[in-house]
Amino acid sequence: MAVRSFVGEARRRVGPKRQRIRPIIERLAVEHADAKIALRFASPLELLVSVMLSAQTTDVSVNRVTEKLFQKYRRPEDYLAVPQEELERDIFQTGFFRQKAKALRGTMRMIIDEFGGEVPERFEDLLRLPGVARKTANVVSAERGAAAGIVVDTHVRRLSQRLGLTRQEDPVKIERDLVKLVPREDWARFPHLLIWHGRRICDARRPLCEECPLALDLCPATRVRA
Ligand code: SF4
Numbered sequence: 001m002a003v004r005s006f007v008g009e010a011r012r013r014v015g016p017k018r019q020r021i022r023p024i025i026e027r028l029a030v031e032h033a034d035a036k037i038a039l040r041f042a043s044p045l046e047l048l049v050s051v052m053l054s055a056q057t058t059d060v061s062v063n064r065v066t067e068k069l070f071q072k073y074r075r076p077e078d079y080l081a082v083p084q085e086e087l088e089r090d091i092f093q094t095g096f097f098r099q100k101a102k103a104l105r106g107t108m109r110m111i112i113d114e115f116g117g118e119v120p121e122r123f124e125d126l127l128r129l130p131g132v133a134r135k136t137a138n139v140v141s142a143e144r145g146a147a148a149g150i151v152v153d154t155h156v157r158r159l160s161q162r163l164g165l166t167r168q169e170d171p172v173k174i175e176r177d178l179v180k181l182v183p184r185e186d187w188a189r190f191p192h193l194l195i196w197h198g199r200r201i202c203d204a205r206r207p208l209c210e211e212c213p214l215a216l217d218l219c220p221a222t223r224v225r226a
Helices: 002-014 017-031 044-053 059-072 076-080 084-094 097-114 123-128 134-143 154-162 171-181 189-200
Strands: none
Touching (some): 059 084, 084 097
C-alpha cells in the first residue's frame, strides 16, 4: 500500500503524461541529438535483412555479419541461389541461424513472387512476409519515412513504464498507448530517443538519474529528490 501511494504521489508531482510527452521528446532530442538506428544498410532490402537478423542479438553483431553478407547477397534471388546450409553459415554469428535463414528465404521468395523483387512499402504487406513480425515491420517502415506505429523493444518498454507513459507489459498494448500519446511526426524518432537514453543514462539496474534531463520534473521514477 505504501508503495502504491508513493507511486501515486510521484505521478501527481510530475503531472499528466499528455502534458509531459512533448517536453520529454524535446529534452531527449537535445540530449541524444545523434540518436538513430545503429544497423548499417544501403537499401530497403539490406534494411529488411538487417532488422530480421537483429532478433535476439546486438546491432554490433549484425553489422559485423552484414558487412560481408551484403557483398555476396545483393538481390532477393541471391538468397535462394545457395543451399540453405550455406546461408545458415553466412549468418551463423547472429544466432538462431536456422530459423533466420528459413525466414530470409521465405521472405525473398514472396518478395520475388508477389512484389516484383522489391521490398513492399505497405505495412500490411511487410507483415505478410515470413518471419516479419510487427516490430520488424515497424522498424522498416519508420526508416523508410512512413512510420505506421512505434517500435517497442526492451528499452522502449522499460522507459515508457518508468516515465509513466504506460502501465502495460505487453509490447502490442504498450505501442497502443504510445501511438495515442506521441505526436505522429515523432513516431519514427521516439523509439530511438528512448533506446539511446536507455543505453546511455537510464540503465535497467542503475539509472543515472543525477545526469538525466528528465529527472527533476518529468520522470515519476526519478531517484533524485528535489
Ligand atoms: S530520471 Fe532516472 S529513472 Fe527517470 S528517466 Fe531519468 S534516468 Fe531513468
